[in-house]
Structure formats: C-alpha cells, structure tokens
Amino acid sequence: MSKSRLIVLISGSGSNLQAIIDHIDAGEINANILSVISNKANAYGLERAKAAGIATAIVDHTQYDSRELFDQSLAEIIDQSSPDIIILAGFMRILTETFVMRYVGKLINIHPSLLPLYRGLHTHKRALQDKTTQHGASVHFVTPELDAGAVIVQGVVSIKNNDNEETLAARVHQIEHIIYPQAVKLLTENKVELKADHVYINNQLLQQPKQYYLKK
Numbered sequence: 001m002s003k004s005r006l007i008v009l010i011s012g013s014g015s016n017l018q019a020i021i022d023h024i025d026a027g028e029i030n031a032n033i034l035s036v037i038s039n040k041a042n043a044y045g046l047e048r049a050k051a052a053g054i055a056t057a058i059v060d061h062t063q064y065d066s067r068e069l070f071d072q073s074l075a076e077i078i079d080q081s082s083p084d085i086i087i088l089a090g091f092m093r094i095l096t097e098t099f100v101m102r103y104v105g106k107l108i109n110i111h112p113s114l115l116p117l118y119r120g121l122h123t124h125k126r127a128l129q130d131k132t133t134q135h136g137a138s139v140h141f142v143t144p145e146l147d148a149g150a151v152i153v154q155g156v157v158s159i160k161n162n163d164n165e166e167t168l169a170a171r172v173h174q175i176e177h178i179i180y181p182q183a184v185k186l187l188t189e190n191k192v193e194l195k196a197d198h199v200y201i202n203n204q205l206l207q208q209p210k211q212y213y214l215k216k
C-alpha cells in the first residue's frame with residue numbers, strides 16, 4: 001500500500017508529533033509527514049520536525065485580521081501537499097466551520113480528557129476539582145462543534161490522591177503518546193471512517209471507543 005500523506009498542525013512542544021514520527025521511523029505507521037505547520041514561530045515542535053528532516057511552515061495567527069483569513073491561509077498551505085490526513089497535535093486555535101468542513105473525515109485531534117467530559121481548556125484542573133477517579137485523553141474526528149466530534153480511541157489514567165495538575169498532565173501525555181499513533185495507524189490503513197458523525201472501524205459502527213489504560 002502506498003504511504004499516507006500526513007500534515008501535522010502544532011502550537012507547542014510537539015511531543016505527540018514526536019510520538020507519531022517515532023512510530024513512522026519504526027515502520028509501524030506507513031506514512032510520510034509532508035509538513036509540520038505551527039501558528040507559533042517558537043513552537044518547540046518545529047525543532048522536532050527539522051531534526052526529523054520534515055518541512056515546516058509558520059502561519060502566525062496574529063498577522064491576520066480574522067479567523068476566516070487565518071484559516072484560508074492555512075488551507076492554502078495544506079492544499080499544496082494534498083494530504084490524506086490532517087493531524088491536530090496541540091494546535092491551540094479554534095478552526096472555522098468552513099475550514100473544518102473542507103477536511104471533515106480526514107481531520108483529527110487529540111483532546112486531554114475522556115470526551116464527552118471536559119471539552120475546552122483546563123481539563124486536568126477540572127478533573128481534579130471534581131475529584132473524579134479517572135481521566136485521560138481522546139482522539140476524535142474534528143467537526144464544527146468544539147471537541148464534539150466522534151471519538152476513535154481513548155486513553156485512561158487513574159487519578160492518584162497526591163496528583164496535581166502537572167503530575168496528572170504528565171501521565172495523560174504518556175497515554176496520549178500511545179493512543180495517537182494507534183489512531184493514526186488505523187486511519188493510514190483505511191480502517192476507520194467518519195460517516196454521519198459516527199466512527200466506523202472496518203465498516204462496523206463503533207459503539208464504544210477502544211480504551212487503553214496506563215498501567216502506572
């Protein structure tokens with residue numbers, strides 16, 4: 001099978017990007033990352049991309065008068081590579097409906113909570129405040145409503161008595177680095193599809209996303 005063409009959008013550290021690069025390098029994902037695009041010039045993920053020999057681009061949102069214009073520029077750059085899959089990996093911008101619908105079905109995101117719990121920001125803090133026992137991350141298709149798209153796979157971590165935001169975030173990151181490559185692999189193998197807002201795996205409606213547990 002030919003290699004899938006991936007584009008990764010980041011805003012920060014890019015540890016999820018790194019996990020995907022590592023799985024490609026290990027031969028576990030049959031894909032090429034065509035470019036890594038950041039809305040922030042100082043995102044450390046850009047260094048990770050360069051170290052892996054991947055092309056980078058910066059589309060600085062502060063240079064645009066509106067979300068629409070920013071998204072238009074982003075789409076122009078993305079379309080130059082005609083990617084199969086667009087991966088949001090810590091990309092901290094809300095995307096317009098026009099942008100999302102242009103790529104719907106091939107646009108995925110990782111969100112640091114067990115969706116549908118805790119959409120939006122500060123998920124670790126909110127989980128701790130609620131004294132829940134479990135937290136985690138979800139890989140989902142991106143649809144116009146924020147963090148509301150159908151979930152493909154989840155990673156679960158137990159909350160410990162002495163956890164704070166940092167310790168919890170660190171364990172969520174560990175499970176993210178396991179589940180995001182898994183989800184990308186499924187997509188590159190054409191095993192997963194979004195139809196009428198539902199996930200199908202091997203043409204079967206996914207009733208419950210598969211959950212991976214962090215064993216620590």
Ligand code: GRF
Nearest residue numbers: 013014015016090110111112
């Ligand atoms: C992750 O926690 C992800 O869930 C969220 O942003 C963070 C990105 O981390 N969307 P990194 O840049 O991949 O290290």
